[in-house]
Amino acid sequence: xxxxxxxxxxxxxxxxxxxxxxxxxxxxxxxxxxxxxxxxxxxxxxxxxxxxxxxxxxxxxxxxxxxxxxxxxxxxxxxxxxxxxxxxxxxxxxxxxxxxxxxxxxxxxxxxxxxxxxxxxxxxxxxxxxxxxxxxxxxxxxxxxxxxxxxxxxxxxxxxxxxxxxxxxxxxxxxxxxxxxxxxxxxxxxxxxxxxxxxxxxxxxxxxxxxxxxxxxxxxxxxxxxxxxxxxxxxxxxxxxxxxxxxxxxxxxxxxxxxxxxxxxxxxxxxxxxxxxxxxxxxxxxxxxxxxxxxxxxxxxxxxxxxxxxxxxxxxxxxxxxxxxxxxxxxxxxxxxxxxxxxxxxxxxxxxxxxxxxxxxxxxxxxxxxxxxxxxxxxxxxxxxxxxxxxxxxxxxxxxxxxxxxxxxxxxxxxxxxxxxxxxxxxxxxxxxxxxxxxxxxxxxxxxxxxxxxxxxxxxxxxxxxxxxxxxxxxxxxxxxxxxxxxxxxxxxxxxxxxxxxx
Numbered sequence: 001x002x003x004x005x006x007x008x009x010x011x012x013x014x015x016x017x018x019x020x021x022x023x024x025x026x027x028x029x030x031x032x033x034x035x036x037x038x039x040x041x042x043x044x045x046x047x048x049x050x051x052x053x054x055x056x057x058x059x060x061x062x063x064x065x066x067x068x069x070x071x072x073x074x075x076x077x078x079x080x081x082x083x084x085x086x087x088x089x090x091x092x093x094x095x096x097x098x099x100x101x102x103x104x105x106x107x108x109x110x111x112x113x114x115x116x117x118x119x120x121x122x123x124x125x126x127x128x129x130x131x132x133x134x135x136x137x138x139x140x141x142x143x144x145x146x147x148x149x150x151x152x153x154x155x156x157x158x159x160x161x162x163x164x165x166x167x168x169x170x171x172x173x174x175x176x177x178x179x180x181x182x183x184x185x186x187x188x189x190x191x192x193x194x195x196x197x198x199x200x201x202x203x204x205x206x207x208x209x210x211x212x213x214x215x216x217x218x219x220x221x222x223x224x225x226x227x228x229x230x231x232x233x234x235x236x237x238x239x240x241x242x243x244x245x246x247x248x249x250x251x252x253x254x255x256x257x258x259x260x261x262x263x264x265x266x267x268x269x270x271x272x273x274x275x276x277x278x279x280x281x282x283x284x285x286x287x288x289x290x291x292x293x294x295x296x297x298x299x300x301x302x303x304x305x306x307x308x309x310x311x312x313x314x315x316x317x318x319x320x321x322x323x324x325x326x327x328x329x330x331x332x333x334x335x336x337x338x339x340x341x342x343x344x345x346x347x348x349x350x351x352x353x354x355x356x357x358x359x360x361x362x363x364x365x366x367x368x369x370x371x372x373x374x375x376x377x378x379x380x381x382x383x384x385x386x387x388x389x390x391x392x393x394x395x396x397x398x399x400x401x402x403x404x405x406x407x408x409x410x411x412x413x414x415x416x417x418x419x420x421x422x423x424x425x426x427x428x429x430x431x432x433x434x435x436x437x438x439x440x441x442x443x444x445x446x447x448x449x450x451x452x453x454x455x456x457x458x459x460x461x462x463x464x465x466x467x468x469x470x471x472x473x474x475x476x477x478x479x480x481x482x483x484x485x486x487x488x489x490x491x492x493x494x495x496x497x498x499x500x501x502x503x
Contacts, residue, residue: 003131004033006165007096007155010138012039014170016065016094018058018386019043020051022079024071026098029160031069042069043386043415045379046407048079053379053405054386055093056086060226060367061342061387065092065145072099073113076152081373082405083122083150089225089370090148090196090290094141095119101158102129115154123150131162139168146173148290176293181300184285186214189254192287194236195221195261198294201228201363206298207259208234209306219249221261223368229343229355230363231314238355239264239277246277253278257285260294267372270439315360320478323502326350328478329424330357333396336485337361340391342384345369346377348398350424350501375404378421382408385417392489393419399426399461400454406464412494413469419495420488421470422481423461426501427454465496472496 001009007030011019018041023031034042045051051068058066070076076097086093099105099115119125124144128134137153144151176197184190192207199220211218211234218236220227227236240246243266250256250264256278263284264277278284287301288294317331330353337343339362345351346369358364367380381395402423412419450456462472472495475481481499488495 001165002029002033002161002163003128003134003155003165004029004160005036006131006135006167007138007160008033008037008040010135010168011067011094011142012037013167014139014142016067016142017041019067019069020045020054020383021069022046022048022051022071022075023069024075024098026100026157027069027071029157030096030098030155043411045411047405048075049082049375049405050379050382050408050411052079052086052093053082053376054383054411056082056089056091056376057344057367057380057383058387059086059091059093059383060089061365061384065094065142066383067094067096070095070097072097072111073115073118074111076115076118080118080122082376082379084373085369085371085376087122087150087371091225092145092148093150094145095150095152097152097154098160099154099156102156103158119152119154123152125152125154127154128156128159131159131164132166134159135166135168137168139170142170177291178296179288179292181287181297184257184287185255186210186216186305188215189252190214190216190257191219191250191253192216192257192259193219193221193261193264194259195224196290196294198260198288198298199224199227200295201233203295203298204228204233204236205309206295206302208309208311209302210298212309213305213307221264223370223372224366225370227366228363229358229366230361231312232363233312234309235312235359241267243270243273247274250277250282251279253282255283255285257287259287259298260290268439312359317357319482323477324475324481324499325502327353329481329499329501330354332478332481332485333394333422334358334361336482336489337364337394338392338489340364342367342388342391342393344377344381344384344393344395346374346398346401347396347424348401350398350426351396354396374401378402378405378408381419381421382411382417385412385419386415389418393417395419395421396424397421398424399459403459409465409470409494409496410468416493418492420485421494421496422485423496423498424501425461425498427458428452461496461498470494470496472498474498474500476500
C-alpha cells in the first residue's frame with residue numbers, strides 16, 4: 001500500500017475515526033485513499049481554523065483524538081490559534097500536515113516555509129522520511145495525543161504517494177497515575193481549585209463531599225475544557241476573568257489546593273495589579289497534576305474527611321418579559337436548556353450570567369475557551385456535534401469572535417449537525433472596551449472607539465447564516481429568544497438565533 005493508505009488505516013486502527021480536513025495539492029493522495037478506508041469519516045471545512053477547532057471540540061467530548069488534514073505551513077498557520085486552545089485544554093489532536101516532496105524541498109517553492117517550527121511550537125511533532133516507517137510515525141503521534149498533547153505528523157507528498165507503506169500499532173492508553181493523598185489543611189480558609197479532569201460529574205461529587213465535611217470552598221478554573229453542570233451536581237463557581245473580582249474571590253484564602261489545575265494567574269499584566277491571584281501569604285498545595293487521577297485523589301480524600309454534599313436542585317429561571325440584555329439572555333438559556341445538552345460557551349462579556357442561571361438546569365456539559373484565542377466556539381460546536389450526534393449542542397457565541405470562524409456554519413449545514421448557534425449581538429468588541437480601562441489606557445476618543453465598534457455596517461448574522469445554508473432568526477426580547485431556541489432544539493439540523501442585546 002502507499003504511504004497515505006498506511007496513514008489512514010493506522011489512524012483508524014488506533015481509534016481515530018474522524019478527520020476534519022482542508023486539503024491542498026500535497027494531500028491529494030490522502031484524499032484519494034479515503035475511498036479505500038470507509039471507516040474514516042472525513043469532514044470538509046472551509047478554513048483551517050475550523051478544522052483544528054472542530055478537532056478540539058470532538059476530542060473534549062469523545063475523550064479520544066480526532067485528526068485534521070492541513071496543507072503545508074500556511075495551512076497549519078491558519079489553524080494554529082485553535083491548536084493553541086486545544087493545547088491549553090490538553091485535548092488530544094493529531095494533525096496530518098502535507099508538505100512538499102522531499103525532492104522538491106531544495107527548490108524553495110513559493111509555499112515553502114518553516115513548517116517544523118510551526119509544528120513544534122504547539123506540541124509533539126515528527127516529519128516522516130520514509131514510506132516504510134510512516135505507519136510507526138502515525139502510531140507515535142496517536143500515542144502522544146492520547147497523553148493530552150497536540151501531535152503533528154508532517155507528511156511529505158512523495159512519502160504519501162510511494163508504495164511500501166506498513167501499518168503501525170499505537171500502544172494502549174496509559175491510565176492516569178494514582179497519587180498518594182497528603183494531609184491537607186482543609187477548612188473554611190481553603191479553596192479546592194478544580195480544573196482539567198477534576199470537573200467531571202464523579203469528580204465534582206467527590207469534591208463536594210470534601211467541602212461538606214471540612215468547610216472548604218470549591219472553585220473551578222476560569223475557562224474549563226469540559227465541565228459537568230446542572231441539577232444533582234454541586235454548583236461550583238468559576239474564578240472570575242477580570243482581575244479585580246478574581247483577586248477579591250481569593251482574598252481571604254490561606255490554602256489553595258490545586259486539583260488538575262494550574263495556579264490561577266491573570267491573562268495579562270495590568271498596572272498596579274499582581275499577576276498571580278493567590279494572596280502573597282497563601283500556601284499553594286498540589287493534590288493532582290495533569291496525567292494524575294483527580295477522581296482517585298478526590299475519592300480518597302472524601303472517604304477520609306467527607307460529608308453529605310450540597311447539590312443543586314432542579315430549578316430554572318423565569319423568562320423575563322423585556323428587551324434582551326446579558327441578564328435576560330442568561331435567564332432564557334437557563335430556562336430552555338435541554339437535557340444532555342453540550343453548551344459551547346464563547347459568549348465573553350455577554351455570558352457572565354450563564355453559570356448561575358444554568359446551575360439548576362438539566363444535566364449538561366460546558367466547553368469553554370481554554371487558551372483565550374477567540375474563534376474556537378463555532379468550530380468546537382461542530383466537533384462536539386460530530387462526537388455526540390444524540391446530544392443537542394448550543395453554541396453561545398459573541399458576535400465579534402464569531403466572525404473569526406463563521407465558515408463553521410457551512411460545515412454544520414453540510415453535515416446536518418444538530419447545533420443551535422446563539423449569537424450575542426451587541427455590535428462591539430465589548431471585552432476590549434473593558435480591557436481599555438483595565439490596562440489604564442486613555443478613555444479613548446472617536447478614532448479609538450472605531451477599532452472596538454462592529455457597526456458601520458452592522459453585521460447581518462441572519463443573512464450570513466442563510467448564505468451558508470443555515471436558517472436564522474433575529475430576536476430582541478426574552479420571550480422571542482425562548483421561542484426561537486425551543487423551536488431550534490425541536491427541529492433537526494443547524495439553526496442560528498441572532499440575539500440583539502440592548503447596550
